[in-house]
Amino acid sequence: MSDAGIQHKSWKDAVSVYLQPRVLAMLFLGFSAGLPLLLVFGTLSGWLARVGIDKSTIGHVSWVALLYGLKFIWSPLVDRGQIPLLQPLLGQRRSWMLVAQAGVIGGLLLMASSDPLTSLEPLVYAAILVAFASATQDIAIDAWRIEAMPTEFQGAMSGTYQMGYRLGMLLAGGGAFTLAHFYSWSFAYAALAMCMVLGIITTLLISEPEHNISDSTWQQEEKVIAFMENSTHLPDSIRHAYAWFIGAVICPFTEFFIRNGKFAFIILLFIGLFRISDITMGIMANPLYVDIGYSDLEIGLITKTIGPFITITGALLGGTLVVRYGVMSILLLGAILVVITNLTFVALALLPPDVIYLSVVIGADNLSAGIAGSAFIAYLSGMTNRAYTATQYALFSSLMLLPAKFIGGFSGEVVDASGYVSFFVYTAALGLPAIALILYLRNKPFNGVTH
Secondary structure (H helix, E strand, O other), X not given: OOOOOOOOOOHHHHHHHHHOHHHHHHHHHHHHHHHHHHHOOHHHHHHHHHOOOOHHHHHHHHHHHHHHHOHHHOHHHHHHOOOOOHHHHHOHHHHHHHHHHHHHHHHHHHHHOOOOOOOHHHHHHHHHHHHHHHHHHHHHHHHHHHHHOOHHHHHHHHHHHHHHHHHHHHHHHHHHHHHHHHOOHHHHHXXXXXXXXXXXXXXXXXXXXXXXXXXXXXXXXXXXXXXXXXXXXXOXXXXXXXXXXXXXXXXXXXXXXXXXXXXXXXXXXXXXXHXXXXXXXXXXXXXXXXXXXXXXXXXXXXXXXXXXXXXXXXXXXXXXXXXXXXXXXXXXXXXXXXXXXXXXXXXXXXXXXXXXXXXXXXXXXXXXXXXXXXXXHHHHHHXXXXXXXXXXXXXXXXXXXXXXXXXXXXXXXXXXXXXHHHHHHHHHHOOHHHHHHHHHHOOOOOOOOOO
């Protein structure tokens, strides 16, 4: 997985990839994917903190986002299962995108109709629907992205995707806080639900990638053929159901382990640890701003509006640096920056409220997140075999989120027990194992897939 031997492109070539039509399309797909996340995570935490919900409950509610880390469970269905009526019209990836986007809109409207003080439980159930639909949309979009362009363009694809993703988060963060300040949280969630229509329009306009695995491909797997030959004594319905499970579920996972051998577990460990630091920190960021004394308007304009623009800059810079210098070098840079910027929140917790302090800390944090994000998405894309695009990438991205979301659910207890200063030192320390693993993996031969 070393970057040695990579032929570095010129800066002109590295930047010009952003003019590719399918790279530009990722801007809108990224927006559709980024909009729902904060509405069941950071923005929801801010809403609950503002109305007086205790921090432990806020931390536990954040476990709704664990669904993003569990999407590998139903990813084989999204990868190979066909949706009646929509499949012939839109194709495999777009039909799942459309259904998922409709689910996000419905869930957000249900959240908008709930009051956390009197009906917290219905609000949580609606948030679960949003998270499930949003995670399903992510599976389909990630598969489209990987199949639509060759590996050398994945850094740019991820950079543009992050740009759109952060614009969606900007609206779900800064837009939501600003609307809540002038109107209400219910109005904010209802308005943002309507913004998901842009995702639906994009889904209807884009085309299916040329390299799209059909639902019948699993029948040609060697393991499936062997099973079918040795199971003639079973009823046909059972044989075909189990054969589908082998081809669509078991084969994608076993292929990864066969291809990477003894390094497979180290790679998965790295994937699981890379995002722990910033995701755990993010859960308590909005409660920190509220407790320090920042208004919803200040939070919306600085942390949720200016911040994402800096993240977009970091994402595009990260995508360019990946094309120029290779994935592993920029992964290491991003991981180090994330740890350093987590520590700046310690200073923010100790200082009186000041928009200049907040702007500096948020700017540094978002720039590092953008660089690290582009490199990490490119890394995961390179590890994915296109014969199992949605399933394998869902496994990687689920593993990326699951440990972080689970550990992050206890963040409220850490703050209550030790305070914000100790909490942010703790989140910075969570990023050190990922740095160590990058240093180890970058000296190993690259075991990704050549598409």
